[in-house]
Amino acid sequence: MDSQPLAGMKFERNKVRLDPELLLFAESGSAIRIRGDGLACDYTRAFRRAEAERLLEECEKQIEYMADEDARVRVFGAWHALPRQQSAYGDPGVTYRYSGSTLLARPWCPVLKEIREHIESLTEQPYNFVLVNRYRDGRDHMGEHRDDEKDLVRGSAIASVSLGACRDFCFRRRPRGGRRSVNAEPRESRGCCRDASGGSESSTEDLSSSGTWSSRTVHNGGSDQDTEQMCEMSGMIHSKLPKLDNWSGNRSGAFENDSVTSKMLSTCQSSASKLKCTIERCANDIAITVSGDRLVMPLEHGSVLVMKWPTNEVWCHALPPRRRDKSIRVNLTFRLIHTGV
DNA sequence: GAGATACACTGCTC
């Protein structure tokens, strides 16, 4: 479990199975921290309700979206309209490429500037770009993907601010689009061997010491040396980012209970042996569910989810349709993009 | 230049 040489470690996809029965509840108004098995995410409320409402209103007034006819992507050879509205803002000249498309940043508008400043101070990381996705109703969605663009500064975090409708957000380890025959793994029991008892309190630090993810870059010729460098970088940012412990004051209203009942103020920790992932929560009421190999969490109005390295190296995420929902959601993903210089 | 990848869809089962 400790110090093996990076080069000697092997990542085996699907070796680690999530406990399908795991269901975690917490009280709301604060923070969740997920660590382990390649996941490194922090979640908290970033704005109190009234403020979030105002910000959403301003976003609706100020943000301009691509014309529908421009919002198209090509996937698996076919062109499709995006199942959502999209736009991009950022520092002058910053562009972001994904899935063959190039987005050119519009100059910051006041509300995005304001939100960016708040999120920068909360996460202690600068951002020079924000991708805006507007989900008109529960039919709008986003498919599984990783934010693994080369334009992103290696090891930097992505801060995802949610305004409006609460929608589920899913993480999945499995690769999209199963390779056929050649690499197909021999069927392996997909059943839930439920021996949930195990427990074996994994420590929060298994992220940096365990080898489950570290030797494996994704499927593009990253070297072990790259990986080591990223580990170092991640360590740096890791030490700066988790401000969760300091949030118990009234800063940002993170613990203000103006919309929910908040009971426990103690930090509790849960872990599932199969998940090898630690979930810490502070007085929280959102439910994180793990079923099969999916981890699902609702993203509330006024919240921020910080996806840190190495989350996007291995885990896909998606915003699946929720067809019963009728209301809009605006999502802002703040990013740090390489500028040519 | 070869090999991996795919922010989308449909079609199917439950």
Place this chain on the structure above:
DNA sequence: AGAGCAGTGTATCT
């Protein structure tokens, strides 16, 4: 009827 998986059938990037 909604949710979630499987399989894309070809351009693009490394």
